[in-house]
Every structure is written in C-alpha cells, then in structure tokens.
Amino acid sequence: MKMLIDFLPIAIFVLVYQMTKDIVLATAVLIPATIVQVLFTWWRWRKVEKMHLVTLALVVLLGGATVILGDGDFIKWKPTVVNWLFAVAFLLSPLFGGKSLIQRMMEKNLTLPAAVWMRLNLAWVVFFLAMGAINIAVFMHFSEEVWVNFKLFGMMGLTILFILVQGVYLARHLPDEKKTIHSTGTDSKEK
Template sequence: MKLLLDFLPIIIFFIVYKASGDIILATAVLIPATLLQMLYTWIRTHRIEKMQLVTLVLVVLLGGATIIFQDKTFIQWKPTVVNWLFGAVFLGSHFIGQKTVVQRLMDANIALPPQAWRNLNIAWILFFISMGIVNLVVAYTMSEEAWVSFKLFGMLGLTFVFILAQGLYMSKHIQNDTQK
C-alpha cells in the first residue's frame, strides 16, 4: 500500500499527461497531488520521511518553475536532482557518523558484516548517480512522451530490479544473531 501511495502522484502525472498531452498541465496537477499525498501520510502516521520531504520540496520548486516559465526542462530535471541529492547523502554517510545510510535504515532488522553494509551503500550511490544520468539521457534524446513513460515505468522498473539485486546480495551476507 505504501509503495502505491508513494507512486500515486507520478501515476496521476502520467494519466493527466496521457489524457491531455500537456506536460505543463500534468505538472500543475502533480504539485497538489504530491501535497495531498504528504498530508494523507502525515494524518495517518504523524511523520514524513526525509526523502519524501525532499521530493515534495523539489516537486514544488521545479514544478512551480515549469509552470511559471512554461518550460518542461525544470520538471524533467527533478528526478535527476532527487537522485543526485540522495546519492550525495549516501556518499556523505561514508564520512559522517558511524554507519552508512543503508545500515541506519536496515540494521535493526538485518545483520550484515560492516563491509557488506559499505558495499550496499556504494551500490546505492552508484544507482542514484546512474539514474540521474539515465533520466537526462532520456529527457534530452527522446520525445517528451517517451520521457513521461520512462519517468513512471522505466524508473520504477529499474528501481525494482536494483532492489531485487540488493536482496540477493544481502541474502548471501546475512548473519544470524550469534555472528553479530
């Protein structure tokens, strides 16, 4: 359910774009859809994750710029900016604090050796950087319609495959409680 809720604004953006062929209109609908998603999340859980908050701010800023300037470039850059920011945070966690971001998010539920946590974090850094680059390649070399489809299906599909690969990697390194 949470995954559907997280992707609901993107799905709405996609539907509006496909129905209208207008990326500015789709962006104008994306902003309140994202705000409503955050409001719903807050009402249900009384918390908003930092990643959701960053995404919201960028949707409002870059989506707003798209509407004000009537220029799709701003909204097309949003996935790249989000991914590169997350990549920078994951990279920074190698140098700040005792644990990487991945370990902080998951070590309460999974025990892995320190090197496995570092490797996972590096994989996420590379994934975020790559996703940002791929988004720009699609945005600048393919049609607007292809980019809109990629934003929903391509990015979701690549993320799903990456998470599966992470799961396989973790399954090979999981330690039981006596090995901690």
C-alpha cells in the same frame, strides 16, 4: 498502502499527461497531488519521511518553474536532482555517526559485517548517480512522451531490478541456517 501513496502523485502526473499530452498541465496537477500526499502521510502516520519532503520541495520549485514559465524542461530535471541528492546523502552518511545510511535503514532487520554495509551503501550511491544520468539521457534524446513513460515505468522497473540484485547480494551474506543448526546441536525439526 504506503507504497501506493508514494506512487500516486506520479501516477496522476502520467495519467493527466497521457490524457492531454500537456506536460505543463500535468505538472500543475502534480504539485497539489504531492502536497496532498505529504499531508495525508502526516495525518495517517504522524510522520513524513525526508524523501517525501525533498521530493515535495523539488516538485514545488521545479514544477512551479515549469508552470510559471510554460517550460517542461524544469520538471524533467527533478528525478536527476532527487537521485543525485540521495547519492550525496548516501555517500556522506558514514561521516555523520559512523554508519552508512543503508545500514541505519536496514540494521534492525539485518546483521551484516561493516564491509558489506559499506559496499551496499556504495552500490546505492552508484545506482542513484546512474538513475540521474539515465534520466538526463532519456529527456534529452527521446520524446517527451517517452520520458513521461520512463519516469513511471522505466525508473520503477530499474529500481525493482536493482533491489532484486541487492537481495541476491545480501543472500550471500546472511547467516547460513545449517551452520546455526550444527553449532547449536539442535535441529529445527526437534523444536
């Protein structure tokens, strides 16, 4: 359910755009939809992730500029700004507390060597930088409609692909069950 709530404002944005072909109107709907998303998240879980707050601030700022000035270019910059802010946060995170941001998010579920955590964190930095650059390329070289579709489907697809590649990388570094069985002298069938 939480993932659905995360994508609801952008889905509403795309739906309104597809119905009207008006990016200013779609942005005018996106702003309150994002506010409602954050308020609902707070009401339901009594916690709002920093990502949602950053996104809300940029939607209000850049979306507001889009609506007030009637210029869709402002909202088109939001994905790039969000992705590049995340790249900076991931890049600088080891300087604050010694752990990478990805390690802080995943270490409760995974035990990995420090070097693997750092490579994984760097991969996210590169991913966020690339996503920001790809967003610029799409909105500068393709139609507005292509950008709107890329915003929902392309970015989501690239993110899922990156997470799958990350999973393959992580699988190489997870403890080997056979090694664990041999080192303990027990077999899972005996239990």
